[in-house]
Amino acid sequence: MRSPVIVVGRFALKFARNARGRASNLYEATLYRSVNSTRRALLCPVLWVSRRGTVQIMRAAKPLSDMMSLDEYMHVTEVWDYVPGEDSCPFEPKASDWGWFEGRMVALDYSTPAWEADEPISA
Numbered sequence: 328m329r330s331p332v333i334v335v336g337r338f339a340l341k342f343a344r345n346a347r348g349r350a351s352n353l354y355e356a357t358l359y360r361s362v363n364s365t366r367r368a369l370l371c372p373v374l375w376v377s378r379r380g381t382v383q384i385m386r387a388a389k390p391l392s393d394m395m396s397l398d399e400y401m402h403v404t405e406v407w408d409y410v411p412g413e414d415s416c417p418f419e420p421k422a423s424d425w426g427w428f429e430g431r432m433v434a435l436d437y438s439t440p441a442w443e444a445d446e447p448i449s450a
C-alpha cells in the first residue's frame with residue numbers, strides 16, 4: 328500500500344499507492360496523536376501527514392532482523408492494554424512491522440485497523 332518506504336536520514340517517507348495506503352497514513356497519524364504516553368512509547372513517531380493521507384513522515388527506525396519472540400509480543404500487547412469496544416490492537420509480530428528507535432522497540436506499521444473492516448479487495 329505504501330512500499331517502498333523511503334528512508335532519508337532521520338525520516339521515513341510513506342507514499343500512499345491507493346485508498347488503503349491513504350487511510351493507513353491518516354490512521355497512524357491520528358492514533359499516534361490521540362493515545363496516552365504508555366501506548367505512544369510503542370509507536371514509531373509520526374511527524375506529519377498530508378491532509379488526505381497521500382504522504383506521511385515518520386521518524387526512521389532501525390528494522391528488526393528477526394521476528395519478535397512470543398514473550399516480546401505478549402509484553403507489547405499487555406502494555407497496549409486493549410480495551411473491548413475500541414479498535415483492535417494495531418500491531419502484528421512480524422519483524423518488518425517493528426524497529427528500534429531511541430533504545431526501544433516500536434511499531435512501524437500500526438495501521439491494520441484502518442482498513443480491516445473494508446470489503447475484501449481483489450488484487
Ligand SMILES: Nc1ncnc2c1ncn2[C@@H]1O[C@H](COP(=O)(O)OP(=O)(O)OP(=O)(O)O)[C@@H](O)[C@H]1O
Nearest residue numbers: 328329330332339371385386387388423424435436
Ligand atoms: N519509520 C520507519 N523506519 C524505518 N523503516 C520503516 C519505517 N516505517 C516503515 N518502514 C519499512 O517499510 C516497510 C513498509 O512500511 P509499512 O508496513 O508501514 O507500509 P505498508 O503499506 O504496510 O507496506 P507493506 O505492505 O510492505 O507492509 C516496513 O515493513 C519497514 O520495513
Ligand SMILES: [Mg+2]
Nearest residue numbers: 423424435436
Ligand atoms: Mg506493512
